[in-house]
Amino acid sequence: MTELIRFDQVSYRYPGGQDVLGDVSFSIAQGEMVYVTGPSGAGKSTLLRLIAALCRAQRGQIVVMGQNLSVLKPRRVPAFRQHIGLVFQNFNLLADRTVFDNVALPLVVRGYAYADIARRTRAALDALGLLRYEKSLPLTLSGGEQQRVGIARAIVTKPALILADEPTGNLDPKMAMDVMRGFARFNEAGVTVMIATHAIDLIEAVPKRIIHLERGHISDRLPTAASRLGETHGVR
Numbered sequence: 001m002t003e004l005i006r007f008d009q010v011s012y013r014y015p016g017g018q019d020v021l022g023d024v025s026f027s028i029a030q031g032e033m034v035y036v037t038g039p040s041g042a043g044k045s046t047l048l049r050l051i052a053a054l055c056r057a058q059r060g061q062i063v064v065m066g067q068n069l070s071v072l073k074p075r076r077v078p079a080f081r082q083h084i085g086l087v088f089q090n091f092n093l094l095a096d097r098t099v100f101d102n103v104a105l106p107l108v109v110r111g112y113a114y115a116d117i118a119r120r121t122r123a124a125l126d127a128l129g130l131l132r133y134e135k136s137l138p139l140t141l142s143g144g145e146q147q148r149v150g151i152a153r154a155i156v157t158k159p160a161l162i163l164a165d166e167p168t169g170n171l172d173p174k175m176a177m178d179v180m181r182g183f184a185r186f187n188e189a190g191v192t193v194m195i196a197t198h199a200i201d202l203i204e205a206v207p208k209r210i211i212h213l214e215r216g217h218i219s220d221r222l223p224t225a226a227s228r229l230g231e232t233h234g235v236r
């Protein structure tokens with residue numbers, strides 16, 4: 001078993017705040033698919049941000065793909081991130097570029113030949129059911145369609161690791177299920193996948209390992225329909 005991600009007693013606080021993650025330790029093997037669950041504010045997004053080196057833990061050690069993130073030099077962060085597909089809540093799409101251009105961008109940045117870019121981009125668009133929108137501008141699409149453009153852009157480089165934060169948040173139930181099954185297919189093809197989600201029904205439909213957070217700590221208590229009810233009502 002090759003370890004892809006390791007957290008050893010990791011704590012993190014935003015500037016001026018309190019610890020939002022405290023003494024978090026876990027290990028994820030290459031090829032695993034893992035859900036990160038927990039009530040709103042439990043620290044799910046922060047956990048994914050730490051793995052992507054978008055922020056840096058004050059205490060403990062994080063190793064991702066063999067790289068110890070506490071000693072990763074800022075100028076090396078972009079190269080490190082090239083192996084990660086990020087799907088975050090704000091889609092960060094370029095409003096003045098077509099769907100095709102948005103999805104192709106990571107390949108353009110990496111200097112792929114145009115024929116390769118076109119083939120891979122269309123394959124990613126096809127996988128997310130977006131081919132017919134390739135010439136559209138993102139703002140002419142629905143929220144769910146824009147979310148899928150963000151996912152297509154994250155997978156187009158065939159990353160070793162996909163980190164997805166609430167990737168089904170804006171999707172209708174059928175599309176949400178399709179997207180979750182899509183992640184499971186990438187995972188079957190060997191990609192390690194971590195998904196922060198509240199969608200207990202999808203987790204039950206596509207069951208995988210769960211890392212459950214409660215107030216910044218890993219908890220053995222797994223998410224249930226009852227906790228989902230609590231979340232809907234904002235109970236912490």
Ligand SMILES: Nc1ncnc2c1ncn2[C@@H]1O[C@H](COP(=O)(O)OP(=O)(O)OP(=O)(O)O)[C@@H](O)[C@H]1O
Pocket residue numbers: 014015017020038039040041042043044045046047196
């Ligand atoms: N940029 C920030 N500055 C200060 N505090 C922050 C920042 N981002 C998040 N927090 C705080 O950190 C805690 C954890 O937030 P995080 O977004 O990781 O939780 P989450 O489990 O992903 O929540 P949600 O399910 O609502 O997305 C929360 O208390 C939040 O208010």
